Amino acid sequence: MTTPYGAAPLRLDPPVLDPSDLGRVRRAAAFVAANDTASVLAALLPGLGGAERDAVAAHTAFAHAAVLVFPSAQDGLPGLLRGEGLDTGPVTPSVVVRERLARRYGRSVDALEVGILRAPVAAADGSACEVEIFALSVPPGSGLDTVAAGERAHDHEAHLAFEVTTADPVVLAGLRATLLADGRTTADGGGHNAYEDSTVLYFRTPVEHGHLRLELTARGHHPGVLAAHGRSADRPAEQLLQLMTGAWATQAVAVAAELRLADHLDTTPRPTPERLAALTGTDPDALRRLLRYLAALGVLAPDGDTYRPTPVGLPLRSDGEGSLHPLALLYGGPFYRSFGELGYAVRTGRDAFVHTFGEHHFPYFARHPGLADLFDRSMAAGAAMFGPVAELADFARARTVVDVAGGNGELLGRILGAHPHLEGVLLERAHVVEAARDTLVKAGCADRCRLVTGDFTEAVPEGGDVYLLSRVLHDWDDRQCLGILRRIAGAMPAHAELLVVERLLPGPGEDPSLAVPWDVHMLCNVGGRERTAGHYAALFAEAGFTLAGVAELPLGGALLTARRAG
Template sequence: MNFPVVQARLAEPDVARIERAAAYVEAHDTDDVLAELLPGLAPAERADVARHLVFDHTAVLVFPDSLDGLREELCRLGLEPGNVTPSVVVRDRLTRRYGPALADLPVGIVHVAVGTRSVEIFALPVAPDSALEAVAADEREAEHESHHAFAVTAPGPVVPAGLRLLLQERGGAVPDGGGYNGHENVTVLYHRTATHRRFELRLPGRHDPLPDPTAALLGVMTGAWATQAVATMAELNIADHLADHPGLDADTLADLTATHPDALRRLLRYLTSLGLLTSADGTYHLTATGQPLRTGTEFSLHPLAQLYGGPFYDSFTGLTHAVRTGEEAFAHRHGQHHFAYFAQHPELGSLFHRAMAASAEMFAPVPTLIDFSAVKRVVDVGGGNGALLARLLRTHAHLEGVLFERPGALEEARAHLPERCSFVAGDFTQSVPEGGDVYLLSRVLHDWDDDRCLAILRRCAEAMHPGTQLLLVERLLPTPTAVAWDVHMLCNVGGRERDEAHYGRLLAEAGFEVRACHGLPLGASLVEAVRAPV
């Protein structure tokens, strides 16, 4: 075959990348690619997702010296390219990454057929010895634009929206921009996986609103405003008023809360946008998300909202100090650890213990999750106000309890625990009461570094006979809840969240054997361990 004069040339690294992409497309189907990109999806979820989308192509960005003759160059390499068209989305992404100098440069796109799929080749022309060679080198190294693409086969906006939600919440994908390409009449939605891989969803036609990374960042940056809005809602007892009288208007709520009507109306509008309220015809109702801010309910988060909007909110202004030094920001701002500080400020100490009890929903399954039939005595080590211990004693009338805590915490707990519970003051890094059949460590270890955790676990082990059970309640990484709380622990407490393997190593070093791990509400987990034979 005689080829016309070719103007464009591709460097060997780019040719090799195209060949690797073609080999990948040929060897993988939709389920293969989903399993590789999103291992968090269960097989049944992958199968359901695959009913609505199909693996379409793999994309690479290459750097010919010109777009003229690019198609002929690809033919010369033995490939079967289509026509070269402009790529608006990738040009915009490159402009955001490297500056406005790239805004007027042409970026081509051409598909090379590989069976029923293709390799999508983006091409940014880079003349020899031009300043863009640095861009080409960076892109070849980082592979910013390389990705796998799925064509969404379901028409309309509903199924694509559901797919995006599933891929993000269950698959762990994060939106990574996108846009509409009028040359192909397709909307592309980029995502990034937990392992830094990229994929795109291709939706026929124009879909609005398109992802806006800047708007998404602004949403994250203003999260502090939401924290304060929720804290104000709690302080004004708005949830209680709306629970007692659904459908109140802003003026009536202003009278009940002694607030400025217009200012309150603006707060209510913001709370509605956050999903805590609904509004219609000037009246307001609580949503399921707003309900936990009611007071006097079993799992009220009212005190937690005040704590997170109060002293713990203030200390987050010192997060940069904590990240730079590894020291807790709370102590940096207040001169001492929050336990000591709250002990000197009884109103904050009371708020802290009530806030910890507010998360007691995570304990609800424990009494029936574990077999306590042969247990007589349960020792709660550092159990705060005894929320978990109280639940066990209420459920199992034959149990006796021991709450081992600081004196101030014991005073807070006495009103919540039955008579068959005894109270022992002490320091669990020094000693732990003996004679228990089951020991509880509920949200204790995450307050401390590894050395202090080992000291606590060893004191527990010294008090236990071989085979005695230890129940550990913590949030386990890498769940999103634990990831957020880990930064909170760094900033406010000086401790950390850990993954299951990390706790397993600490337990083993202290003389325990892990037997099981169970999921609990509110992103918590229950780790079962027993004292190993001596």
């Protein structure tokens, strides 16, 4: 969806639309004009066979491409877009996107003005199509720049839509099953729009640089298909059985990681089950049964007489970008054992890991080098959460960034790499500092970073302009968190900022998040807890900080910005 444009962007006085946003609108229009139903299906769903693709195309039509932009005001926006050859008509309110943005960034719905404009653009085959442009007003001084930065980084609201031309529930159910088969897409919710009397099914589809939403729209209300698109809500006994067997799935994925099945199966040619059994030293019949279960879980997909990893299973590769291989071993290993004592943790409020292994996991892992290495690699496996931090936070006036308990240096390395004027300080335990040194050397910024061996519960380096706390506070109870925050506040100059990366529990009426199961994990295995944005704001206030902003990060994470109060 990229097309070079040499012309300077049109601007009003004052500017209505950032040039980068205008470029995204242009690229969306160019994408629509250059594609049709067949080409979009081929690009988004390369796993569809020819016959399946023809069947999907026979019952759907490419309807629109959507983008979200951030004008300083919505007045004048239709005229600006008209100058681009897009006759959108007037701006109309977009309630759904407004509510999603409010939930995503913890803002009041009343504080957001979101409009929608629709511009007809003919597809490559001449069929009628549209560019759907959502516009969030970001007036100067509104404090919504963080929202705009987060959305530009992730394109949450960008999507491609197909209209079901045969709005029959059987056809819609068949299309849904085809799109979900073999891990081609994952269900991403849906609903009935009573105003337009249409049913919308949302899918998340893997693309080269992340994930893109795909919408399937059908006229009328189709409650049966909507129910199936949820989590078996119309089959409670089946859903409960699936929940009861969740531990089986954990072990199946852990064994797949232990045997490096994704490594072996993501090759050409793929090994047959017999050859795979020889490579992994397993019983051929037992391995076939495991492979079948992994396929049912969506981790693998049949491929002739063997299997291939789906997009869900590819992160189990031990050497792939964004590999979750060490996490699978950790969650299926020591944490699996202690999670079996969840009842103890719930009855007593105490750490079940200590109850199972005799001591907290930090000193226990430190005494077992293999587990310490696995834990450190598991923490590094979540580095995708850090991706947008360097762009979301303002480092322009900073000179020194202090990463407190900075792990293997992944986050600090990304920040230093994106901002060459910065210098870094990383505080960690002795054995972790060496891993951080390697990371920073590979990132090309080790010469701008000082590594400090120490315990952040005792002392924190002074004089930084920005302090980082990434996935640290959730390890501790409120009393201990206050001690950590006060220690950092004492080391920070008055002008410095604190950036905290954590998962946030949803507030009332907000969508579920990964923080909910992780909160039980923290109870059982760590002795800490996940928190809402409001809970963190209260802790910050008690420690002498003010919460200045919250932005969404990948993998269910959030970036909280805090400043010294007063």
